[in-house]
Amino acid sequence: GAGVSQSPRYKVTKRGQDVALRCDPISGHVSLYWYRQALGQGPEFLTYFNYEAQQDKSGLPNDRFSAERPEGSISTLTIQRTEQRDSAMYRCASTLGATGELFFGEGSRLTVL
């Protein structure tokens, strides 16, 4: 696609429910990153993939968070047993190579009630 596409754009869920956030990167981009951005803060690294391999998941807050990219394209970030503190904007970004030029999607805003 022309840009990084994320869905859903908005998700409201109740505490304890599982949520899945989807990211479709720019076609041909090898690397895919997940960041989380709280209001008034900069993006915070969560995890990233080169092709289908998860290279680094050190930013995932705890084991309720997981991510996959099984075919090296679309990625899913899953949050199990959501808590109110999980409420944030979840941003996906992709890049062609190791340049630091991240192309961000519009984000998925998660609200946990």
Added chain:
Amino acid sequence: QKEVEQNSGPLSVPEGAIASLNCTYSDRGSQSFFWYRQYSGKSPELIMFIYSNGDKEDGRFTAQLNKASQYVSLLIRDSQPSDSATYLCAADTGTASKLTFGTGTRLQVTL
């Protein structure tokens, strides 16, 4: 904890003036530094990157890096109202594109 520090602002400058945005970083191992612009309600977009000490110019934008002082800055000449946004400074962590971002400085360009 590897940190990137920015003054949150807002920094207010009149139209046509030079806006100076500053950033410091704690990890001496960082090699690459990035400035992203984020309009309200939108996603960040890269405007400049710099790897070497000194200045790097791109149109109205100049990035400056001083590794000895662990200091990065962004100058915007002839500021326009359309430059009003939050500017995020980011440093690499040894893995390209795994960036540590600052909290951002909000710039307001007034008419």
